Amino acid sequence: MTERQLRTWENLQEVTELLRREVGRDLWNDAKLSEAEFTVLAHLSMAAKGTARPSECARAIGWDSSRLAHQLRRLEKRGLVEKAASEAADGRASLIALTDEGRTAYRRALGPHLRSAQKWFADALSDEQVDNLADALETLLRHGSHLAAAPAPTAEPQV
Amino acid sequence: MTERQLRTWENLQEVTELLRREVGRDLWNDAKLSEAEFTVLAHLSMAAKGTARPSECARAIGWDSSRLAHQLRRLEKRGLVEKAASEAADGRASLIALTDEGRTAYRRALGPHLRSAQKWFADALSDEQVDNLADALETLLRHGSHLAAAPAPTAEPQV
C-alpha cells in the first residue's frame, strides 16, 4: 500500500467512527433509539402489517440471525416489538410484529434521524463529492462481496 | 436529503461495517488481536521506550479516557501491557508500558494487518478513486470536527 492509500484507509476508519458515534448520539437524544433498534424498526415498518420472519428480516438488513435475535430480545423487553403467532406451515418459523409503541417510536425517530444524517454527512459534501464517494463505495462493496463469497482463492480442495 | 445522498449515506454505513468486520476478523485470525488492541499497541510501539501516559495516548488515538482505561485493563489481563512507575511530578499521572510480549505481538500483527487492509480496501480502488475518496473524507472530517466543537449553534447563553 502506498502512503496515500494508507492515510485514506485510516481516514475512512476515523470518519466513520465519528459519524457513527455522533449520529447515534443524535438518534438517542432525539428519539431514545439506538441505531440498531432503528434499523429493525425501519424494516418492520416497511413490511406489510408490520410483521416479518426473523430470517427474512435478517437477510434484508444484512445481519446474521444471532445478531437479530439478540436485538429482538432487547426490543421486546422495551415493548417495541412482540412475537406473533405464525400461521405458516413451517414449524420452525416464528413471526415478529411491531407494537403500536414501536410504530410510533419509529415514526417519531425518522425525521430527526434523516436530519441528523443531513447535518453530519450531506451538508458537508458537494454533489460532485457525493458522486465520487458513491462510486468508490460501490466499488468497495462489489469488491468486498466478491472476496467474502470466495474467501480462500488458493489451495482449495476444489473437490 | 436527496435520494442519491441518502443511498450514499446508507452505502457508507454498509461498506464500513463490512470492512470493519472482515479486517477485524483477519487481524484476529492472523495475530489474535482485536482492532482496538492493535490500535493501542501501535501507539505504544511508536512511542519512545514503549511507554506513554494514558491521557496522552487517548488523545493521540482519538479515544476518551474511559474507553482507553477499559482497553488497558483487558490488555493488561492479556499480558501485553503493564503499568510502570511514573517518575513525573504530577501525582495524578500514571505510566503504561509495552511488555515484550506486547511488542512481539504488534510486530507479528503489523504485516498481515497491512496486507488485509490492502486486500479489502486498496486493491479495490483506482488511484483516482482513492484521491476522490480522500477528498470526501477530509471534507467530512473537517465538517464533523467543526460541528462537534460547536454543537449547539442556537440559543446559547453566550455568557
Next chain:
DNA sequence: GCAGGATTGCTGACGCGTCAGCTAAAGTCT
C-alpha cells in the same frame, strides 16, 4: 420409513464502547 444434512431460531460467553459517576491531585481565585 428413516438417516444425514440443511435451515430456523435461540442462547451464553466474551470483548467492545458509551455514559454517569467517583477519587485524587493540580491549578486558581480571593
Next chain:
DNA sequence: AGACTTTAGCTGACGCGTCAGCAATCCTGC
C-alpha cells in the same frame, strides 16, 4: 489558607456484535 474548578484516571452498568453451540423442524436420498 480555604473554596472552586479542572484534570487524570478509574469503575460499574448496560447495550451491542461475534462466535460456538444447541434444539427443533424440514428436506433428500436410500
